[in-house]
Amino acid sequence: MDGRTVPFYGLHQAGIATPQPEYLEFATFDVTSEAVDELRALLQEWTVIGDALTKGERNLLRKEGELGGAPADPGEAADKGPAHLTITIGFGPSLFGATGGHQSGFAGGRPYALAPLPSFEGESLDADRSSGDLCVQACAADPQIAFHAIHVFTRLASGVATLRWTQQGFGRTSSTSRDQPTPRNLMGFKDGTNNVRVENDDEMNQHVWVRPGDGPSWMEDGTYMVVRRIQMLLDVWDATSLEGQERAVGREKVSGAPLGQEDEYDPVDLEAKKNGELAIPADAHIRLASPDLNGGQRILRRGFSYTEPSLAGAGQLDAGLFFISFQRDPQRQFVPIQRRLAANDALSRHLLHTGSGVFACPPGVQPGGFIGEGLFA
Amino acid sequence: MDGRTVPFYGLHQAGIATPQPEYLEFATFDVTSEAVDELRALLQEWTVIGDALTKGERNLLRKEGELGGAPADPGEAADKGPAHLTITIGFGPSLFGATGGHQSGFAGGRPYALAPLPSFEGESLDADRSSGDLCVQACAADPQIAFHAIHVFTRLASGVATLRWTQQGFGRTSSTSRDQPTPRNLMGFKDGTNNVRVENDDEMNQHVWVRPGDGPSWMEDGTYMVVRRIQMLLDVWDATSLEGQERAVGREKVSGAPLGQEDEYDPVDLEAKKNGELAIPADAHIRLASPDLNGGQRILRRGFSYTEPSLAGAGQLDAGLFFISFQRDPQRQFVPIQRRLAANDALSRHLLHTGSGVFACPPGVQPGGFIGEGLFA
Numbered sequence: 186m187d188g189r190t191v192p193f194y195g196l197h198q199a200g201i202a203t204p205q206p207e208y209l210e211f212a213t214f215d216v217t218s219e220a221v222d223e224l225r226a227l228l229q230e231w232t233v234i235g236d237a238l239t240k241g242e243r244n245l246l247r248k249e250g251e252l253g254g255a256p257a258d259p260g261e262a263a264d265k266g267p268a269h270l271t272i273t274i275g276f277g278p279s280l281f282g283a284t285g286g287h288q289s290g291f292a293g294g295r296p297y298a299l300a301p302l303p304s305f306e307g308e309s310l311d312a313d314r315s316s317g318d319l320c321v322q323a324c325a326a327d328p329q330i331a332f333h334a335i336h337v338f339t340r341l342a343s344g345v346a347t348l349r350w351t352q353q354g355f356g357r358t359s360s361t362s363r364d365q366p367t368p369r370n371l372m373g374f375k376d377g378t379n380n381v382r383v384e385n386d387d388e389m390n391q392h393v394w395v396r397p398g399d400g401p402s403w404m405e406d407g408t409y410m411v412v413r414r415i416q417m418l419l420d421v422w423d424a425t426s427l428e429g430q431e432r433a434v435g436r437e438k439v440s441g442a443p444l445g446q447e448d449e450y451d452p453v454d455l456e457a458k459k460n461g462e463l464a465i466p467a468d469a470h471i472r473l474a475s476p477d478l479n480g481g482q483r484i485l486r487r488g489f490s491y492t493e494p495s496l497a498g499a500g501q502l503d504a505g506l507f508f509i510s511f512q513r514d515p516q517r518q519f520v521p522i523q524r525r526l527a528a529n530d531a532l533s534r535h536l537l538h539t540g541s542g543v544f545a546c547p548p549g550v551q552p553g554g555f556i557g558e559g560l561f562a
Numbered sequence: 563m564d565g566r567t568v569p570f571y572g573l574h575q576a577g578i579a580t581p582q583p584e585y586l587e588f589a590t591f592d593v594t595s596e597a598v599d600e601l602r603a604l605l606q607e608w609t610v611i612g613d614a615l616t617k618g619e620r621n622l623l624r625k626e627g628e629l630g631g632a633p634a635d636p637g638e639a640a641d642k643g644p645a646h647l648t649i650t651i652g653f654g655p656s657l658f659g660a661t662g663g664h665q666s667g668f669a670g671g672r673p674y675a676l677a678p679l680p681s682f683e684g685e686s687l688d689a690d691r692s693s694g695d696l697c698v699q700a701c702a703a704d705p706q707i708a709f710h711a712i713h714v715f716t717r718l719a720s721g722v723a724t725l726r727w728t729q730q731g732f733g734r735t736s737s738t739s740r741d742q743p744t745p746r747n748l749m750g751f752k753d754g755t756n757n758v759r760v761e762n763d764d765e766m767n768q769h770v771w772v773r774p775g776d777g778p779s780w781m782e783d784g785t786y787m788v789v790r791r792i793q794m795l796l797d798v799w800d801a802t803s804l805e806g807q808e809r810a811v812g813r814e815k816v817s818g819a820p821l822g823q824e825d826e827y828d829p830v831d832l833e834a835k836k837n838g839e840l841a842i843p844a845d846a847h848i849r850l851a852s853p854d855l856n857g858g859q860r861i862l863r864r865g866f867s868y869t870e871p872s873l874a875g876a877g878q879l880d881a882g883l884f885f886i887s888f889q890r891d892p893q894r895q896f897v898p899i900q901r902r903l904a905a906n907d908a909l910s911r912h913l914l915h916t917g918s919g920v921f922a923c924p925p926g927v928q929p930g931g932f933i934g935e936g937l938f939a
Contacts, residue, residue, distance in 0.1 A: 210869065215874075254803035254804060254805065255800060255801050255802060255803055255804065256750070256804045256807070256815070258750075259748075259749075259750045259796070259800055260746065260749075260750020260751070260815060261746050261747065261748050261749070261750045263746060263750065263816070264743075264746070311873070312874065313873035313874040313875060314871065314873060314874075327733075328732045328733065328869070329732065329733050329746075329748075329867065332748070332869045332881065335879070336748075336796065336879060336881075339878075339879060340800055347877055348872060348876075348877060348878060348879065349874045350871060350872060350873050350874050351869075351870075351871055351872045351879065351880075352871055353869055353870065353871070355705045355706065356704075356705065356706050366641075369637065369638050369640060369641070370638065371636075371638050371706075371709070371713075372636075372637075372638070373633070373635075373636050373637020373638045373640065374637070419636070419713070422636075423632060423636055423713075423717055424632050425632055426631035426632055427631060427632065427633045428631065429631075430633070438633070438637060439640070490706065492587065492705070492709045492728075492730055493728075493730065493870060493871060494691065494727060494728055494729055494730070494870065495725060495727060495728045496688070496690035496691060496727050497592075497689065497690040497691075497726045497727050498690060499725075500724055500725060501716075501725060502712070502713060502716060502725065502728065503728075504709065504713075
């Protein structure tokens with residue numbers, strides 16, 4: 186029984202700047218109803234139930250619903266407690282008719298920042314693992330609690346929206362706070378050392394939260410989420426020399442220190458030389474992802490590792506990173522960074538992007554309101 | 563850093579009668595080498611490395627191997643500790659040439675109890691999620707530690723055996739000890755109340771461990787593992803009335819008590835009547851799985867829940883149970899029980915068996931020996 190709770194209501198949605206627990210269940214949905222009122226009713230219900238779930242209040246097996254006496258709750262979370270559950274809801278470009286999908290009567294239309302992502306060099310996207318009109322990110326300290334939330338939300342959506350795709354994750358792949366030691370990704374490297382820190386209000390306001398004037402007012406204090414399913418091609422990576430791995434990343438594998446430095450948190454010096462050559466090679470991941478090469482742009486990374494069934498014939502493990510980032514404007518932040526990485530990053534040869542999505546995550550609400558209410562004003 | 567360890571060496575392999583942790587990474591392999599010596603060398607290496615992993619000793623990132631300076635260990639387990647890791651190794655029927663695969667020069671050949679499983683009514687097996695010459699079950703308190711073990715074993719197998727398929731799991735779906743409260747499966751029911759108890763030597767010797775005279779002597783103190791990937795058809799299940807769910811299972815959903823009783827651990831009374839009818843219906847799962855209807859046969863269940871990506875078009879969650887059972891003889895235990903369940907069990911209408919395997923898990927060994935050494939005697 187894990188009684189830890191994170192408030193659902195607040196200025197911002199939970200699951201962005203709140204501490205990152207170990208497990209993820211992520212889902213997107215396609216809206217099937219043409220009635221805007223039905224979508225509003227679903228968001229109202231998701232909000233009320235989302236709050237209840239994060240308090241651990243929805244394990245009432247005996248409470249019967251409207252479906253012929255079926256239990257109101259499927260029950261697998263009973264006795265487990267809230268387990269640090271957070272729910273984060275977002276809207277995809279397709280909800281606004283940009284790429285098909287739900288044609289809404291929303292005031293104002295699609296925010297500019299919510300444009301569909303462009304194609305990137307070398308990606309191999311599976312349409313069945315990409316996009317969606319709505320997304321729900323459930324994070325918890327117990328995978329059964331995260332699953333339960335998506336299970337409940339899927340059932341509530343019946344008749345209004347259908348499940349499109351899901352993704353599970355485990356193990357933080359970024360440190361979002363100095364309070365958390367930097368975890369290792371499935372390539373064996375510490376990942377996320379140089380992340381935006383959620384406790385730094387200036388950084389959050391500069392890089393993550395949508396500010397007045399950025400676009401439609403219903404997104405103020407919200408943020409934009411980019412997700413990428415990134416398979417790690419581990420067989421070739423595992424056969425790469427330690428030096429080759431470190432030069433591709435730009436950090437030492439054991440310590441996490443930038444090449445040419447001693448400690449994980451030593452500053453990344455892109456000019457430093459060793460034996461007359463750049464200590465951090467020209468095509469190293471941390472150089473190309475560096476704010477210095479990206480006009481000072483940074484993003485808040487909050488991803489998870491994944492491991493999934495590898496089926497006979499594949500011949501290698503299917504494992505990698507479910508990358509999640511939050512930013513004020515993907516067009517100015519994620520897109521140019523990823524374009525540079527896809528074209529030149531030495532690490533990219535060991536990665537395959539197989540799924541993708543971009544979503545507008547509206548601000549948080551107070552009790553009585555509902556996530557996305559500004560859309561219906 | 564989770565320092566808990568379970569000894570690799572012993573009379574029995576670990577991961578069978580040892581306490582069940584929360585996470586599973588399971589893999590099967592096909593042997594590609596025709597040389598029996600190479601298979602023996604692989605099993606020797608898996609044994610030595612398996613012991614090291616379970617002690618948390620194989621996080622030596624700097625130790626370089628033979629592959630052009632590549633790190634000997636991929637590194638994602640560094641700093642994490644052993645986390646209650648267990649490794650269990652098994653041999654499939656195909657290793658003995660019964661259904662193709664590796665043609666060995668083993669003394670004695672395939673044990674009778676290791677016959678390929680027959681077909682069962684209603685199953686929908688995916689060959690790419692089934693069978694294999696070898697299997698490795700890695701269980702741990704951290705999914706990254708379980709993954710790491712399979713990652714390391716896959717790499718060690720290079721040139722001798724290739725990865726066939728993998729399966730991940732979380733959350734015990736059976737209680738194997740009275741010390742562990744009974745968990746709920748993803749249908750919301752307590753599962754495994756009436757399991758064989760690993761602390762009961764009589765039950766373990768009667769139902770789980772291979773005894774002298776049961777077959778080839780190299781399997782004495784070993785056991786046979788059956789795995790089944792069982793998808794739960796949750797959309798129909800969730801719309802089933804609470805009473806309908808309870809009658810299909812034969813237990814109350816909240817308490818876990820057998821229908822007609824009060825407490826989870828009250829005895830299952832198959833004769834009890836309520837309002838003139840059987841309290842536990844004729845087609846209830848716990849009736850048809852009961853030892854009373856199966857000649858007293860029981861099996862040790864040690865399964866895990868799974869949730870996996872549902873891809874666009876599927877329209878429902880892909881979640882269920884990765885069933886794992888251990889028994890002295892699948893032909894006398896799992897097969898007749900599953901045949902009865904597949905034909906008559908009310909719960910079966912809500913389940914779809916999509917993957918399958920049977921494996922001989924040899925006894926444990928002492929330091930200096932290796933798992934399966936009796937095969938090469």
